[in-house]
Amino acid sequence: MGAVLGLCSAAQLACCCGSTACSLCCSACPSCTNSTSSRLMYALMLVLVTIVCCITLAPGLHNELQKLPFCTNATDSTVTGLLPGNFKVDCDEAVGYLAVYRITFATCLFFLLMALIMIGVKSSKDPRAGIQNGFWAIKYLLVIGGIIGAFFIPGGQFASTWMVFGMIGGFCYIVIQLILIIDFAHSWAEIWVSKYEETESKGWYAALLISMLTCFALTLTGIVLLYVYYTKSNGCDLSKFFISFNLILVVVASGVSILPSVQEHQPRSGLLQSSVVSLYVMYLTWSALSNASKECNGLTGTSDDSSFDKQRIIGLCIWVCSVLYSSIRTASASSKITMSEHILAKEGSTGYDCIEGADGGEAGQGGNEPKVFDNEGDSVAYSWSFFHIMFALATLYVMMTLTNWFNPNSQLANENIASMWVKITSSWMCIGLYIWTLVAPAIFPDREFN
Numbered sequence: 001m002g003a004v005l006g007l008c009s010a011a012q013l014a015c016c017c018g019s020t021a022c023s024l025c026c027s028a029c030p031s032c033t034n035s036t037s038s039r040l041m042y043a044l045m046l047v048l049v050t051i052v053c054c055i056t057l058a059p060g061l062h063n064e065l066q067k068l069p070f071c072t073n074a075t076d077s078t079v080t081g082l083l084p085g086n087f088k089v090d091c092d093e094a095v096g097y098l099a100v101y102r103i104t105f106a107t108c109l110f111f112l113l114m115a116l117i118m119i120g121v122k123s124s125k126d127p128r129a130g131i132q133n134g135f136w137a138i139k140y141l142l143v144i145g146g147i148i149g150a151f152f153i154p155g156g157q158f159a160s161t162w163m164v165f166g167m168i169g170g171f172c173y174i175v176i177q178l179i180l181i182i183d184f185a186h187s188w189a190e191i192w193v194s195k196y197e198e199t200e201s202k203g204w205y206a207a208l209l210i211s212m213l214t215c216f217a218l219t220l221t222g223i224v225l226l227y228v229y230y231t232k233s234n235g236c237d238l239s240k241f242f243i244s245f246n247l248i249l250v251v252v253a254s255g256v257s258i259l260p261s262v263q264e265h266q267p268r269s270g271l272l273q274s275s276v277v278s279l280y281v282m283y284l285t286w287s288a289l290s291n292a293s294k295e296c297n298g299l300t301g302t303s304d305d306s307s308f309d310k311q312r313i314i315g316l317c318i319w320v321c322s323v324l325y326s327s328i329r330t331a332s333a334s335s336k337i338t339m340s341e342h343i344l345a346k347e348g349s350t351g352y353d354c355i356e357g358a359d360g361g362e363a364g365q366g367g368n369e370p371k372v373f374d375n376e377g378d379s380v381a382y383s384w385s386f387f388h389i390m391f392a393l394a395t396l397y398v399m400m401t402l403t404n405w406f407n408p409n410s411q412l413a414n415e416n417i418a419s420m421w422v423k424i425t426s427s428w429m430c431i432g433l434y435i436w437t438l439v440a441p442a443i444f445p446d447r448e449f450n
Contacts, residue, residue: 034124034374035381036328038133042111043323045143046391049107050316050398052147056099057402068099068151097403101162102153104399106146108169108392110139115388124374132384167405167422169396174284174426176390177322177397181280182434184325185273193268208272215275222282223247229297230289236296239289242424246285249431250278256438265441277434281427283318287311288423291405315401323394 114132121128189208196204226243230236254274256262262269290297290311405419 033381034133039326039382039387040328041136042387042391045140046107046323046394046398047320049103049143049147049395050320050402053100053103053398053402056103057096068095098155098159099151100399100402101159101166102150103147104166104395105153105162106150107143108395110143110146111388111392111395115385115392118384118388121380121384123379124377166396166400166403167418169393170400170405171422171426173390173393173397174422175429176393177318178280178426178430178433180322180325181318182273182277182430182437185276185434186269186437188276189270189272190268192272193270212270212272212275215279216271219250219275219278219282222279222286226282226286226289230286230292232296239292239296242285242289246281246427246431249428250274250281253277253431253435253438256435261442262438265445266438269438273434277430280318281430283314284423284427284430287315288420288427291417291420291423312401312404316398319394319398319401323391326390 117128118132121132123129124133192204192208192211195201196208223243227240230239231243254271257269257271257274400419405422
């Protein structure tokens with residue numbers, strides 16, 4: 001589904017180059033709404049920025065990046081930041097991280113600017129709709145220009161200050177990602193249970209059972225590995241507490257999901273959702289313990305800022321899925337319970353007005369049927385301003401993920417303790433939000449959640 005809708009976004013991008021290119025690309029893609037197409041275009045922008053950030057972390061570019069303006073006269077500089085202590089930012093060792101900071105800084109500012117511009121937009125009839133849904137060449141060039149300009153930001157306190165904003169923004173996006181994952185778990189279970197109830201096919205029942213058991217098996221395996229690699233017989237009490245406490249929480253959440261009172265109000269809730277949430281909680285626990293003290297980390301290696309460990313790869317995969325999910329997915333009946341209705345798009349009107357291209361023409365010119373049609377003539381399908389704020393937070397999250405929450409070979413190890421608490425707190429919030437989605441209809445029976 002994402003690949004098909006991606007073709008629609010590619011057609012929009014081609015429209016920036018002229019009507020001929022637009023006609024060729026539009027003929028190869030299906031019709032879709034402008035609310036979906038625009039979100040995919042911004043998602044594509046964010047993914048491309050992430051790819052550029054990954055490239056800057058490549059070992060082969062290490063020496064070349066040291067020639068950039070921000071690295072000039074920055075070697076062995078001590079930075080006094082907003083966090084306690086003085087931190088030594090060595091451009092020889094952390095040049096990739098410092099480049100990622102500047103790339104994401106420019107991208108984050110772009111999304112914040114778009115959020116300010118889109119405040120108060122109620123429908124696509126607003127003159128600002130053209131900025132939201134068009135002018136893609138200009139917007140992409142604006143981001144590129146901002147990135148180039150960000151490379152000229154001097155060292156000084158930029159790294160330590162932007163790191164604080166990154167940790168706060170990263171935590172906020174983790175909360176949004178939690179809501180999306182819980183919504184995905186509920187939606188997945190609803191669809192498969194509906195298929196099973198409609199067809200009474202043993203195949204759907206087997207798929208539900210296998211998926212649930214697989215997620216629980218991976219969760220149990222993760223717990224065992226965490227005890228093996230992140231605890232010791234003597235000491236590491238905090239790590240033991242985190243693992244044990246989160247284990248208790250996922251067991252409690254799984255038990256709550258099958259309570260008779262919960263099943264009465266949500267007959268389709270069950271262990272499949274619990275297994276997905278449990279697996280994600282164990283990932284957050286692993287991520288938190290990876291930033292704990294080195295004495296309790298049995299997997300501590302000698303990786304530098306140019307290496308990609310498993311934690312960062314898995315974190316990026318989850319991030320990409322959540323960004324695409326928020327771009328494609330529309331709010332469902334369960335979205336009111338999971339609170340994702342404030343993040344996902346709602347179904348708009350069914351008008352088929354063509355979206356005007358950058359050259360002022362319409363997508364349906366030349367006898368072609370419109371491939372991208374306006375579904376927001378009466379009201380917007382999602383909050384445009386909040387969408388850009390969410391993508392600004394997503395930019396900060398990917399920055400912190402790629403830089404391992406700023407843990408290069410430079411002396412910034414203090415920040416790992418803060419990131420450890422950010423991640424472990426988010427795991428508790430995940431369980432709390434999930435349990436809330438289970439018990440809310442039972443606690444407030446008079447409130448309409450569907």
